[in-house]
Structures are given as structure tokens and as C-alpha cells.
Amino acid sequence: MVRQITTKLADWYRRSNQQLPWRGIRDPYAIWLSEVMLQQTRVSTVIGYWNRFIDKYPDAQSLAAAGLDEVLELWAGLGYYSRCRNLHQAAKMIVTDHDGQFPRDPEQVRKLPGIGEYTTAAICSIAFGEPLAVIDGNVQRVLCRYLGIDGDPRRGDAKHSVHEAADAALDCDHPGDHNQAMMDLGRSICTPRSPACQICPLGNGCVARASGEPTRWPQPRPKRATEEQWWAAAVVMQGQQVLTWEGDGELLAGHRGPPLARLAGPGIHAEKMADRELRRFGIEGATLLGHGDRFRHAITHRRLQIYPLVYQFTGEIPEAATTIPIEEGGRLPALHRKSLAAARKLLLEEPR
Ligand code: SF4
Known part of the structure; x- marks a missing residue:
């Protein structure tokens, strides 16, 4: 059942071909920038910022050489400013510790400030073809719905099941395309509140769709009191x-x-x-x-x-x-x- 995801997604990704400025690029710096900006932020907002950043700071060297205040100014309005501070600090580390070359080894990538499991998998799979499955909120949602995984996907058994499914579904020949397809599907079709099941490439065989209540998954974590x-x-x-x-x-x-x-x-x-x-x-x-x-x-x-x-x-x-x-x-x-x-x-x- 999980393996069906691989082929269905690959077909859909080839056909859907979303036009994004960072799509098709293999430069790890440019991918890193897009992934950091996309955290907590809509694609439509990120496009303009990404273009302006790449124009002004086309590589880690130019970003590292810039003053933090100047970089923060270009970031202004995108929010979550710690992302920008980490980006700047990581660019400096790339220059000092890696001779200005973005590291290829996932262990080294993970050590850069602001880069966790998710961003490491995204950069390394897209830029270097590393067989690492990306698991973000979009991917969690798609897998919980398709497989009917109960519980909070951020912890315990449900988290374990999501990770197992993500690894099993990964297309190891094209991990970058596969990861981007999963994230695109979650962002554009299997959306949190109104999933478009009738046009979804995973519609056949999806547990959530068959239930008639696809938004029952993923199950929310208990709310923290305000x-x-x-x-x-x-x-x-x-x-x-x-x-x-x-x-x-x-x-x-x-x-x-x-x-x-x-x-x-x-x-x-x-x-x-x-x-x-x-x-x-x-x-x-x-x-x-x-x-x-x-x-x-x-x-x-x-x-x-x-x-x-x-x-x-x-x-x-x-x-x-x-x-x-x-x-x-x-x-x-x-x-x-x-x-x-x-x-x-x-x-x-x-x-x-
Ligand atoms: S069929 Fe519906 S619920 Fe299932 S993965 Fe597609 S959009 Fe999500």
C-alpha cells in the first residue's frame, strides 16, 4: 500500500510541474534558502523574498560577508527572525569550516545553525540525491490520511508509523523529486481544512477519503491552555x-x-x-x-x-x-x- 504512493506521486509530479523559482535547481545554497524561508510562510510570500535574496547574496560567501543588520533588513516582513540570524551564522560557518562549499555530508549539514532533520533531508535529497525522506507537517498529514494513522503524528507510536511509512514510500532513485512531490501535495491538494480528494493522485486507496471525513486525520495534539x-x-x-x-x-x-x-x-x-x-x-x-x-x-x-x-x-x-x-x-x-x-x-x- 505504501509503495503505491511512490509511483502515483512520481506521475503526478511530472504532470503538475509547479513553477517555482527554486524548482529544478541543484545548488544546495539556493535550496537551503528556499527551505528556511518556507518554514511557517506561504509559497506566494516567499517567492519575492527568495528572488531578492538570491540577487543580493547569490552564495554563502556573499551572505557571510554582509552585516547582520543589512541581512535582517532584506528579511523584514518575513517574520520569525531567528531563521535569518541562523542563516547568516550558518553562512559564516560554511565559509570558515567548509571553505565556502556547502557540506554534502548530512551529519555536517545538521550541525549548521537552524538546520534540523527536516531541512537536512530536504537539502541533501534535492541537491545531492541522498535517500532521506522529508517529514514536515504536510508529509505527516498526507501519510496519516492515506494510511489512516491514528494519534498525534509528532509523538509516540503515530510518529514512529509516519517515519516508517515515509521511509518505505521514498523513491530512492529520485529522492529530491519525491520529497518535493509529497510536500507539494500536502500544500496544494491535501490541505489541512479542505482536501481536494476528487483530484488527488492518492485518492484510490486513501483511508481518510474512504471514511468520508478526511479531515479527521491527523489527530490534533491536546491543546495547551492559554x-x-x-x-x-x-x-x-x-x-x-x-x-x-x-x-x-x-x-x-x-x-x-x-x-x-x-x-x-x-x-x-x-x-x-x-x-x-x-x-x-x-x-x-x-x-x-x-x-x-x-x-x-x-x-x-x-x-x-x-x-x-x-x-x-x-x-x-x-x-x-x-x-x-x-x-x-x-x-x-x-x-x-x-x-x-x-x-x-x-x-x-x-x-x-
Ligand atoms: S485522497 Fe484526500 S485525504 Fe487522501 S491524500 Fe488525497 S487529498 Fe488527502
């Missing part, structure tokens, strides 16, 4: 520049932006907590200009309420801080962008 949290964002200005630090707490760690201080409840001791956080980052004696409009923000299971506090600071800027013009916060994560927007609004309303 948690309400309250945070103060300390936006420190020096003239028209905002001071930013790399976050090291439980929220947005590794991302630059204004310091964030967790509150015990809605607005509770916001000034005191923000002041304490600022001291930790080396800022003492900043003048509080006012409170920006409170806003909401959601990150995975957390529903946040953010209380932006805006300060003016005339002292020496700590070494770990960098400054950006307040109107240039576009490359920061969404939560920080919102804090800066609230600060700007306050400053425009109350010019000092």
Missing part, C-alpha cells in the same frame, strides 16, 4: 534614537528590542518593574516621559498585555545597547514594533 500575561516594555529614547538590547528573559530571548519586565497582574507596579529591568541593563536616572497605549499581543499559547513606558535618557549608552531611529523599528519582532509605535504616538501627542 496563559494571560502582563508585561511592561521600557522604551528608552536618547533624542530620536531608541536604545535596544538583546533580550535574555523568557520573552523574545535573543531578539533586540526594548527591555521587557513581567508584571504580576494588569499594570501592577509597571514603573517599578520597568525601572528594575532598566537598571539590570545599565540604565539609571532615565526620565519617564509617560505611558503609551496599552496593547495586546499573542505568542503561541500566551496572550500578552503590554504596557509601554517611554523614557528619555541623557547618560552614557551602555556597551551592550545599540540605537536605532524610532521610525526604523521595522526589522524588530512584531511585539517590539508595536511598543515603538505606541512610544511614537505618545511623543507626537506630547512633544517635549
Whole structure:
């Protein structure tokens, strides 16, 4: 039953021939870039970004030689900025540890920052013909439905069954085409909410289709309870520049932006907590200009309420801080962008 997937998909892939700029390319750098951008992002959004990146940074050397800020600017709007930071860091490792050549050995590929099992399999199968099955959310969905695999495919027995099926279905003569076909099918036909079973190449023999309720698979993981949290964002200005630090707490760690201080409840001791956080980052004696409009923000299971506090600071800027013009916060994560927007609004309303 599993082997039928191989031939049906190969026929469909040859006929469907999706027009994507990275399709048919064997350059591991270009494939890597497309795979990283496609994580959590629609194909239609990625196309423009991928073209601009390849134009500006056609190989690992040019990407490694660029400054991180410049690379982040080109990435702005694509979201999940840690992907971009890892990409840049990995490009540097390719230059220093692999003489600028993308490694062929899957073990070496897996060691690059931001590259896990899935991306390793995608790059190595497409660029080098390695017989490695890609298993992403699309592939999990297709296999769970076609074979009627019960349970959460991300763990336990169901995960094991999906991996076994993916390996058994892999076309070892054309692993890259096979993997791309599986992912394309999940993205374009066997979609999460409205699978187009009547035009699906796997329609005959699919357990989920025969059941009449294809969306019963894959079975969702138990929902994590949402948690309400309250945070103060300390936006420190020096003239028209905002001071930013790399976050090291439980929220947005590794991302630059204004310091964030967790509150015990809605607005509770916001000034005191923000002041304490600022001291930790080396800022003492900043003048509080006012409170920006409170806003909401959601990150995975957390529903946040953010209380932006805006300060003016005339002292020496700590070494770990960098400054950006307040109107240039576009490359920061969404939560920080919102804090800066609230600060700007306050400053425009109350010019000092
Ligand atoms: S027949 Fe329907 S449920 Fe089965 S794999 Fe195709 S689209 Fe998915």
C-alpha cells in the first residue's frame, strides 16, 4: 500500500510541474534558502523574498560577508527572525569550516545553525540525491490520511508509523523529486481544512477519503491552555534614537528590542518593574516621559498585555545597547514594533 504512493506521486509530479523559482535547481545554497524561508510562510510570500535574496547574496560567501543588520533588513516582513540570524551564522560557518562549499555530508549539514532533520533531508535529497525522506507537517498529514494513522503524528507510536511509512514510500532513485512531490501535495491538494480528494493522485486507496471525513486525520495534539500575561516594555529614547538590547528573559530571548519586565497582574507596579529591568541593563536616572497605549499581543499559547513606558535618557549608552531611529523599528519582532509605535504616538501627542 505504501509503495503505491511512490509511483502515483512520481506521475503526478511530472504532470503538475509547479513553477517555482527554486524548482529544478541543484545548488544546495539556493535550496537551503528556499527551505528556511518556507518554514511557517506561504509559497506566494516567499517567492519575492527568495528572488531578492538570491540577487543580493547569490552564495554563502556573499551572505557571510554582509552585516547582520543589512541581512535582517532584506528579511523584514518575513517574520520569525531567528531563521535569518541562523542563516547568516550558518553562512559564516560554511565559509570558515567548509571553505565556502556547502557540506554534502548530512551529519555536517545538521550541525549548521537552524538546520534540523527536516531541512537536512530536504537539502541533501534535492541537491545531492541522498535517500532521506522529508517529514514536515504536510508529509505527516498526507501519510496519516492515506494510511489512516491514528494519534498525534509528532509523538509516540503515530510518529514512529509516519517515519516508517515515509521511509518505505521514498523513491530512492529520485529522492529530491519525491520529497518535493509529497510536500507539494500536502500544500496544494491535501490541505489541512479542505482536501481536494476528487483530484488527488492518492485518492484510490486513501483511508481518510474512504471514511468520508478526511479531515479527521491527523489527530490534533491536546491543546495547551492559554496563559494571560502582563508585561511592561521600557522604551528608552536618547533624542530620536531608541536604545535596544538583546533580550535574555523568557520573552523574545535573543531578539533586540526594548527591555521587557513581567508584571504580576494588569499594570501592577509597571514603573517599578520597568525601572528594575532598566537598571539590570545599565540604565539609571532615565526620565519617564509617560505611558503609551496599552496593547495586546499573542505568542503561541500566551496572550500578552503590554504596557509601554517611554523614557528619555541623557547618560552614557551602555556597551551592550545599540540605537536605532524610532521610525526604523521595522526589522524588530512584531511585539517590539508595536511598543515603538505606541512610544511614537505618545511623543507626537506630547512633544517635549
Ligand atoms: S485522497 Fe484526500 S485525504 Fe487522501 S491524500 Fe488525497 S487529498 Fe488527502
